[in-house]
Amino acid sequence: MSDRPEPLPQLAGIKVYVPGEEAPSVGGRSYKMASNENPLGSSEKALAAYRAEAEKLWLYPDGGANALRKAIAEKHGLDADRIVCGAGSDEIFYMLARAYLAPGDESISTKHAFAIYTVVGQISGATNVVVDEKDFVADVDAILAAVTPKTKMVWLANPNNPTGTYLSFDEIKRLHAGLSQSTLLVLDGAYAEYVRKNDYASGIELVSEFENVVITRTFSKIHGLAALRVVGLCAAPCGGRHQPGARTVQRVQSAQAAAVAALGDGAFVEKSVTHNTAEMARLVQGLQDLGLETLDGVCNFVVVRFPDQDGKRPADALAFLKSRGITVRGLGGYAMPQHLRISVGTVEQNTAVLEELTAFLGA
Secondary structure (H helix, E strand, O other): OOOOOOOOHHHOOOOOOOOOOOOOOEOOEOEEOOOOOOOOOOOHHHHHHHHHHHOOOOOOOOOOOHHHHHHHHHHHOOOHHHEEEEOHHHHHHHHHHHHHOOOOOEEEEEOOOOOHHHHHHHHOOOEEEEEOEEOOEEOHHHHHHOOOOOEEEEEEEOOOOOOOOOOOHHHHHHHHHOOOOOOEEEEEOOOHHHOOOOOOOOOHHHHHHOOOEEEEEEOOOOOOOHHHOOEEEEEOOOOHHHOOOOOOOOOOHHHHHHHHHHHOOHHHHHHHHHHHHHHHHHHHHHHHHOOOEEOOOOOOEEEEEOOOOOOOOHHHHHHHHHOOOEEOEEOHHHOOOOEEEEEOOOHHHHHHHHHHHHHHHHO
16 A cells, blocks of 8 residues: 555546647737637627626626526527536536546547547546547548447547548438447537538437437637636436536636627627638638648638658648747647648738748748
């Protein structure tokens, strides 16, 4: 027996999640294009609601997040009793893992999936099985082939971060049909609002029909509320004993009010989508004109492959852009060492990235 407190053995070797790097100020320029934040900021309605509630700091917040859960339920046609609210997607994932994974269990995610899926499973003592993708797209057949009697959960971001690719709703239904009723399918829809593809659906239909499907959505991306760490989780099983962790978790009241207002500001969402669609197309075209390969993504970022050439590799590009006040995201930790992820920014930011990469590649 050790003579000092020891952490649980499954915590050994956990890789700490590294967020997008802040941009240094260089010549008055500081463009962070590494975390897929909304370049248009936040809804004015959300900001106004936040400020109004911030005047009441002496009051406890609504511990049940009742107004927010009701707003989410009405927005998506769900039962409010199936909604859980947490502080960012990470907390929701931790709650799910704690509720459904135990030592000896297995979960499944894909090769280039969000890194946190492996972390939360490991903390619970479970093993996360990583399966290959096809051309950076999740492979339903590979996922189903990896299922064993120990499989308790399948994680799938759709569309996926960091690749930006997605599966059609038909493929999602095929994946679900291949899972047992005791295996939970978690559909992470953090970027769902950006997708404008006829064959895409976030999975709300499955949540309404089946008890082994959970979808998550965030306010951090298109709603521009990343600083508040508010997320809504739609959990299919109804009733407190089935919910991951608690039915709800207490949130700051001003954050709840901002989220409710953001849900009601459809004009801001459409403005954000319109900007993203146009600027992503321009960014992709500009990168391809420079001779760089890009993945066919549907989110608010572009994944670009750099040449395996001295002075032109991703690490070189990262350092070059940072020296000019711009940060983007390296993907070495996602088994994509030749790629960088560039968030779609403002018109000015996207122009600056293209100009600086032109200089970089021509140097």
